[in-house]
Amino acid sequence: MADATPGAEYWTALGWQPSTEQVDQLATLQTLLREWNEKVNLTRLVEGDDYWINQVFDSLWPLAHELKTPHQPRTCIDVGTGGGFPGLAIAIALPGSHMTLLDSVGRKTAAVEAMASRLGLADRVAVRTERIETTGHDRACRGQFDLAMARAVAAAPVVAEYLVPLLKPKGEALLFRGQWSEEDTTEFSSVISPLKAQLTGVQTCQLPAKRGIRHLLRVQPIGSCPSSYPRAVGIPSRTPLGS
Numbered sequence: 138m139a140d141a142t143p144g145a146e147y148w149t150a151l152g153w154q155p156s157t158e159q160v161d162q163l164a165t166l167q168t169l170l171r172e173w174n175e176k177v178n179l180t181r182l183v184e185g186d187d188y189w190i191n192q193v194f195d196s197l198w199p200l201a202h203e204l205k206t207p208h209q210p211r212t213c214i215d216v217g218t219g220g221g222f223p224g225l226a227i228a229i230a231l232p233g234s235h236m237t238l239l240d241s242v243g244r245k246t247a248a249v250e251a252m253a254s255r256l257g258l259a260d261r262v263a264v265r266t267e268r269i270e271t272t273g274h275d276r277a278c279r280g281q282f283d284l285a286m287a288r289a290v291a292a293a294p295v296v297a298e299y300l301v302p303l304l305k306p307k308g309e310a311l312l313f314r315g316q317w318s319e320e321d322t323t324e325f326s327s328v329i330s331p332l333k334a335q336l337t338g339v340q341t342c343q344l345p346a347k348r349g350i351r352h353l354l355r356v357q358p359i360g361s362c363p364s365s366y367p368r369a370v371g372i373p374s375r376t377p378l379g380s
């Protein structure tokens with residue numbers, strides 16, 4: 138059984154009015170996560186506010202702009218999706234989107250693929266089991282996405298190297314961060330210049346119920362990302378840009 142779904146004030150805080158079907162899908166996702174968590178260690182954030190705030194709200198607040206045009210066709214990729222966040226929540230909230238969920242751990246992608254199928258999303262959710270450093274050089278993915286995103290995967294310069302090569306010329310990388318400072322902004326802006334990309338915005342959100350501050354970095358290409366990026370598997374995290 139899923140918990141009670143959140144009240145109207147929750148959706149108002151998010152600035153999004155989901156359909157009944159979308160609320161049902163999010164509640165079903167919670168049930169599926171519980172089931173899969175017994176077989177695969179996906180996430181500990183499954184119950185009550187841990188789920189509705191730290192998973193669902195935290196996945197969707199950065200998409201406030203996109204949630205206004207949910208049926209617009211968009212190609213999206215969630216890199217290091219783990220148990221399916223933010224990607225599955227966004228696939229539910231943006232019915233016009235095609236979402237690729239990527240993780241290098243096969244047990245996780247198998248669970249995420251099964252959950253997407255049970256949610257009726259199989260026709261617009263693709264799953265890849267791969268290191269992103271490899272995906273970034275695959276012609277089927279390089280330069281193909283309107284939105285490339287990652288939450289809790291690596292330090293910001295590492296994530297930028299993972300995401301920028303995947304973007305269309307007018308695409309956008311969404312880097313979900315916890316703490317972030319003005320000093321970080323200055324440093325990060327110069328660190329990503331070799332990728333031919335620029336930081337176009339930093340947004341801040343206080344999660345409901347005082348569950349902490351979150352930041353979102355928006356990064357856009359200013360030219361064609363050099364073919365040397367992403368560097369070989371393991372190099373971006375061992376020797377992050379700017380180190």
Ligand SMILES: C[S@@+](CC[C@H](N)C(=O)[O-])C[C@H]1O[C@@H](n2cnc3c(N)ncnc32)[C@H](O)[C@@H]1O
Nearest residue numbers: 217218219222240241242267268269288289290
């Ligand atoms: C801490 S989990 C975060 C999962 C999810 N994004 C979330 O916020 O709950 C990080 C995930 O990123 C994946 N990951 C890390 N580096 C990766 C890489 N280079 N390529 C593919 N997946 C990677 C890990 O396997 C792991 O599942």
